[in-house]
Amino acid sequence: MTPLTPLTFDILLALADEDRHGYGIIKEIEDRSRADAAPSTGAMYLALKRMQGEGLLELSDRVDPADARRRYYRLTEMGRIHAELESRRLESLVVAARSKRLLTEGAG
């Protein structure tokens, strides 16, 4: 499997614990990282569209009572597997970095 792009992984991560709409995904990414690390709206929707095409996520049937136009996205089984595989790949990279003393325990 080729590594996921950072944005794809960010979106998978954002949807891992609950279904979210577009704005919610951006806010989640912002909260997790620095505010200016969030993707532009257009870039995110391009990613959402392609990820739907690849079967990584799908529309949820959850409806926002405040705004019906907001559609919620949720991970598919395949999306969850990809997210997990990517996490493992990253984890192995971190382990490797530690063993080469790039990272020390607890820091960074």
Added chain:
Amino acid sequence: MIVRIVGWILALLPEAERSQIRDEALSVVRQRATEPRAGPRRAMFAGGEMWGALRLVAGAHIDRWNGTTTRGEARMIETTRQDVRFAWRTLRRNPGFALSAIGVLALGIGANAAIFTAANAFFFSPLPFEDSGRLVTVFETNPDFGWEDATAAPANLLDWREEVGAFADVSGYSEFTSQITTFQADGPVVVGGSMVLGNFFDVLGVAPVMGRGFTMDETWQGNGDVVVISHALWLDYFGADPDVVGKTIEFNGGPQEVVGVMPQGFHFPTADTQLWFTNRWDPAARTQVWFRRAHIVRAFARLEPEVSHETAQAQLEVVMDRLEEAYPGTNTRMGAGIMPMRDFLVRGVRTQILVLLGAVGLLLVLACANVANLMLVRANDRTREIALRRAIGAGRGRIVRQLLVESALIAGVGSVLGLVLGSAGVRLLTASQPLGIEGATALALDGRVLAFTAAIGLSAGLFFGIVPAIRLTSDDVDPTLRDGGRGNSGGRGGLRTVRALVATEIALALVLTLGAGLMIRTFAEMRSVDPGFSPEGLVAVQFTVPSTRYQNRDEVLAFYNEMIESLEARPGIVSAGTVGQLPLAGTSWSSQLKADTWGPDRVGYEVLHRRADADYFETVETPLLRGRLFDGRDGPEDPLVIVINEAAAEQYFPGEDPVGQRVAYDREPTPESNWYEIIGIVGNQHQESPKVEPRAEVFENRDQDWGRSSWVVVRGGGEVDGLVPQIREVLGEMDSMIPIARTRVLRDVWRTSMAREEFLLQLLSVFGAVALALASVGVYGVTAQAARRRTQEIGIRMALGAAKEDVVRMMIRQGAAVVAVGLVVGVALTMLTTTALASVLDPMLFGVRPTDPATLVTVVALLSGLAVLASYLPARRAAVVDPVSSLRAE
């Protein structure tokens, strides 16, 4: 703003995705745009969102193609993608070049987008009326009075309504907005009101959103005091009351019934119209002389479907001929004409917009020439790369394409940036001057502006891309490669192209700077005109003495007198006087004039009327030239007296003394005519603008021709700052319920009367400065390039003993030749187009002709100076080169 731009970009999504993604993505952008962000962050965010939207659109299209394309198409798309990616990388490798090209282009495109937005609002956006192409303005003409598009007399208008078959209906409105005072619990409120005929809304074809419009019967007195209100007034005054229809609003000394509410944004005929009321003419007026003499209604008609303007005009003329015969006293030589309503409404700004469109057009060509130049210079650096690519088998077509994709990319980014600059420009424009047809259209960046920007961006890209592309690929491959890989010459041909471009830039800069120079002269001339009064230190406040508490003439006059006395008793106030209308702020009514000693053929065709008191002339420092001003001898019951201005004396009493003569305001006085004795002559005040000669004017005596609404003009000792509060205080002490309509600083009135010229001056100066900068950069570039090409030669010359000064002079001479060609072409261009130029520019100019030699010489000198400076810098650098190292560089 950002939401709107992203919205436009997303409108380019493929059909299938548009409905789905666009709304959703937009709502996210909207929400994100409301989050707080500091200045630079905001800009970064906006840029990121636009770029993201572009990527989304491009990505969606690519996905769609990938899904549906044939193999041939797929290959083409793949090649294009490669080209774009390659172009992007190339540009990123050389960010200095890319940024300057994009910046210059964005400037040019931004200026065009901004001015085109204004032009769009004036010339193309439909008037917000039903089937507005059938609406025509009907005006009266009279060669005796010099009338070309006069307002109509009500009786004539009513006859057109009945007799001109081509008109489905005729209506009209007053061009002056009345300041209407109404009272709320916490004090008086003043709103703008427009007086209209009963069929006004019907003929325009605009229906109220609530209630009804007027009926034609309501044009006449005795059919109910009814008003229609604007959407804004409904919100502000009635608190959006859903049951407002049938409620009343108090003004004109009585309750007025609200019968309808107009749609949001409808303010025709003036931007400050908040309320419409009908003329309420006395039905008896139909047969009175004044009804055919007073030209007070701006008439407009709706043509019957399929009827041509020529037919309507012909029928109108037949009716006017009949009226001339039937009513010689009022209709002698009175004609009428029609023109499309839009043309009529934009007639005042047409020239201005055309001049600006021309100016930004030139600026864009200049910007393109500049970018083409940059590309050529850069292309020369790439000669070797391209020769190499051709040698290993790249076809000429492919390379041209590659280069064009690069320029398209620059043009694309430049256009988007230009659009952003343009919308900022539009905001600046509207802040300094209201644009759009007053009360009817506003500025908007709509699809047409977008299409225009895209079109000019694309043509710009082609324009500056094709020249270097052709130049670069036309050389034979071998010699360039054999050239020892210097790759810096581009051959003599390349330099020739660059020179031609720079000469073009100089020529265009000359024309633009000349335009700015002429406006500077115009503005200076206008400022030096004596307006006929001293505006410094004067303020004016317009107020109304309400009939609810001051019932009759004596009470009103007592109020005026007490007010003037109280004002003048104030320590900071030198003097105060009242006048019906401020100078340099337009005119009100006019009439004919006849002295009792004149024969039947002699008549004064037009005098303006204003009401004033003696204190007014002293306060504004307009001199009394002969006779006397109003005084105690001219009370309300005494014989009627007037003061006239110098223009009236010269025009209608040449070689005689007007003082002591008696005049009436009729062509043929009747026993009912009022006779006025001329008691004095005062200096002229410019009524409309310093550009327009003062017109003949009569001042009525405030105590005799009294009225309730007036301006009080006050002169303070020095600064104007504290004066308005003092006037408010005095009025407040006398009566806290006195409504103040408007306050003005007379210096601002003076400035405002030149606002149009100042506006044009500012814009043209900016364009001229940009043009100068771009042209200087061009000259710098061409000299620098020549210097680089001749490093070796310079080295040899200096090794052989040439002095630095000789080298510098040689290089400057070379730059100067290019500049001289540009200047000659520019001057020739101006001379050749003199007639066209004059017809466009003349209406904007004052005191200077479009071909003013002094301005031309100044501009040429300025450009030459800048050009010498721009070529001196690189020339000097070339001359400090160490001869040995420059030779060794080979």
